[in-house]
Amino acid sequence: MRTLDFQAAGVSPPMETLDKALGPGNELKGRPRTLIERLFERYLKCLGRPDLVRKSRYFSGAPGKPIETAYRQTYKGKRIYGVRQSLQKLVGNRCPSCGGSRPTELDHHLAKTDYPEFSVLPINLVPYCGGCNGKKSDRQVADPEKAFIHPYLDIVPDVPYLTVAIQQNASVTAQIAFDANAALGSDLLKKRMAHQFETVDVPTQLASEIVEFLEEHADNIAGAGLPDGAPVSSYLASTADRVAARLGHSFWKVAILRALAADAVFCAGGYKALLKP
Ligand SMILES: [Zn+2]
Structure with a gap:
């Protein structure tokens, strides 16, 4: 478990990424756009902690579906594959969770089942190895002591543990x-x-x-x-x-x-x- 410099990944700003993921003509507009911008800000303020970031009632319904589906655009050959590539480059060949050598999967730090609004938010996407990704719960946890470390937002001192x-x-x-x-x-x-x-x-x-x-x-x-x-x-x-x-x-x-x-x-x-x- 370690801290990574998310800025160094150089991914596009969140709304730009979301627009691109949803595709031309499908961008969020008006109130939903303002709402998701606020949710992104709240995510940062709460350091992506599942015990602090509230689920959105609005995006938990039908409006969240297209965003959840847009996650597929991070796959190879799709519109925001560059996000996946940049994050994998940042993480290198060491899983930020266990320190193992094959961080080939993209984990949603806050699960997309509970938080579809963050499905393509780059800071919510962390390359993990298959083992860690499989064992991390995909449900919201309310207990702060059970919140997984956010490699981009938590600060883990570099001391032996x-x-x-x-x-x-x-x-x-x-x-x-x-x-x-x-x-x-x-x-x-x-x-x-x-x-x-x-x-x-x-x-x-x-x-x-x-x-x-x-x-x-x-x-x-x-x-x-x-x-x-x-x-x-x-x-x-x-x-x-x-x-x-x-x-x-x-x-x-x-x-x-x-x-x-x-x-x-x-x-x-x-x-x-x-x-x-
Ligand atoms: Zn791992």
Whole structure:
């Protein structure tokens, strides 16, 4: 869970996007236009929080349908596909929810079933991996502690928030968990992140990537990647620093590298259990 600079995506202003999505001649006019402009402003003011943004009675009815349908215009080859492309570029190859590598789906931060008025509002569209998208509820939640993090509007400090338990027996495993003592500043933010971590089940989401990651580093240590005589722990710690500088201190790979660097058994040769024969 992290903060992304939405402005950097460079998508068109919301009303322009909506007009384009609805198509020539179908743009909202008069009072509905004023109303949706106000709803967009309210969305920003409430930081897209489902416990604060009220559902619109007007757009929950028939007038919301064409907007909900206009979401299809974000698909490849359609009128506002550029929005999807820009957001995917902004997110890169890291799901903003779990940190996994395939954020290929577009999630409606506020679900379009409850909020059709925000179906094509770019700031409401977040690329997620399939797992996170599937596990996020598509219903409105009233409890502020259960509001998912809005990667464009919430501010998540770049501090470590994962604990990692390294276990070694026949092989080596790294079990990640949400750190209840993370220095996130706000108690509500921490509760929301802990809830999201559990809901999307981050450890399961990342399970296969974690195995690959451990094997990759065991290979690096055993192979030519390590200068002669360099301590394994220094290699792991400096790799963690490098990854953190690029992708943030809260990134799961950084947390795992730091835990491995601090694990004497792993550094003294425990990594060999990960090497393929
Ligand atoms: Zn994910």
